[in-house]
Amino acid sequence: MDHERKNRPLTSRHLLGLEGLAAEEIKTILDASEAMKEILDRPIKKVPTLRGVTVVNLFFEASTRTRISFELAEKRLSADLVNFTKIGSSVSKGETLLDTARNIEAMRVEVVVIRHQSPGAPGFLADRLHSVVINAGDGAHEHPTQALLDMLTLRQKFGDLKGLRVAILGDISHSRVAMSNVYGLKAMGAEVMLCGPPTLMPRNIDALGVKVSYKVDEAIAWADALNVLRLQLERQQSALLPSLREYALTFGITLQRLGKAKRTPVILHPGPINRGVEIESAVADSDASVILDQVTNGVAVRMAVLVLLSAPEVLM
Numbered sequence: 001m002d003h004e005r006k007n008r009p010l011t012s013r014h015l016l017g018l019e020g021l022a023a024e025e026i027k028t029i030l031d032a033s034e035a036m037k038e039i040l041d042r043p044i045k046k047v048p049t050l051r052g053v054t055v056v057n058l059f060f061e062a063s064t065r066t067r068i069s070f071e072l073a074e075k076r077l078s079a080d081l082v083n084f085t086k087i088g089s090s091v092s093k094g095e096t097l098l099d100t101a102r103n104i105e106a107m108r109v110e111v112v113v114i115r116h117q118s119p120g121a122p123g124f125l126a127d128r129l130h131s132v133v134i135n136a137g138d139g140a141h142e143h144p145t146q147a148l149l150d151m152l153t154l155r156q157k158f159g160d161l162k163g164l165r166v167a168i169l170g171d172i173s174h175s176r177v178a179m180s181n182v183y184g185l186k187a188m189g190a191e192v193m194l195c196g197p198p199t200l201m202p203r204n205i206d207a208l209g210v211k212v213s214y215k216v217d218e219a220i221a222w223a224d225a226l227n228v229l230r231l232q233l234e235r236q237q238s239a240l241l242p243s244l245r246e247y248a249l250t251f252g253i254t255l256q257r258l259g260k261a262k263r264t265p266v267i268l269h270p271g272p273i274n275r276g277v278e279i280e281s282a283v284a285d286s287d288a289s290v291i292l293d294q295v296t297n298g299v300a301v302r303m304a305v306l307v308l309l310s311a312p313e314v315l316m
């Protein structure tokens with residue numbers, strides 16, 4: 001990987017995760033995202049910035065928000081794009097990830113956006129392809145553009161991330177969103193609390209430098225913002241909870257539970273939501289919720305990342 005930063009606003013030529021990114025780099029992406037938001041508010045939401053750049057969206061795992069958000073970001077920037085989904089591809093005939101990616105790259109693709117169930121798949125490709133690689137979520141490892149859009153939403157709401165108290169609730173050990181948020185928020189000077197059942201907390205939690213709580217009421221009372229996570233049942237290898245009903249009763253965010261706190265924190269959720277499990281509909285649709293603002297910000301963040309990595313001179 002190229003770590004030279006000459007003539008580039010970001011250290012790496014790929015975005016594989018937020019671990020190790022400096023506050024200055026995250027601020028550069030968030031500031032560029034604000035500039036992209038201005039484009040999205042115009043009557044004609046399209047600029048020629050990435051004309052001539054070809055992007056492939058390689059999605060080996062299900063997605064609604066991230067896939068459509070990247071696709072819209074590419075279209076708004078006038079890039080040429082192709083979409084790959086595992087279903088219907090030659091993966092079913094035994095083709096490997098690397099062969100798939102190399103064959104697509106041979107068609108003169110410059111940027112690879114990849115979502116994959118295996119942690120490290122984007123880094124594996126970044127080491128072997130000529131293209132810029134952007135991680136759109138790899139197993140339980142990282143989901144950097146999700147955390148960036150979460151941080152952009154929080155910055156818009158609170159003005160500054162420094163000193164902000166953010167609690168991340170739920171299935172921490174299977175969550176790439178939690179990991180990217182921890183790295184990003186800590187780099188920006190926020191305080192982070194992880195809260196959930198002990199069976200859904202990672203073993204190395206002390207190394208993350210965060211507060212830990214197993215009581216949701218404690219997290220609600222402490223936090224300026226709560227990022228509520230979905231139970232990632234597809235990544236759980238064994239029964240880690242007695243039942244979804246029990247989880248909803250113990251950890252589900254309800255209006256009644258929020259009402260016990262002195263003030264209501266801002267509510268985030270990366271989606272997809274399991275209404276009535278980790279969050280009650282009345283909370284997800286309440287004035288405290290910024291869930292749809294997160295989705296709107298996702299397009300701007302992905303535009304910013306695409307420009308910063310493939311046409312940085314535009315923003316320098």
Ligand code: CP
Binds near residue numbers: 062063064143270271
């Ligand atoms: N937040 C998120 O990654 O959603 P999708 O799985 O729908 O892309």
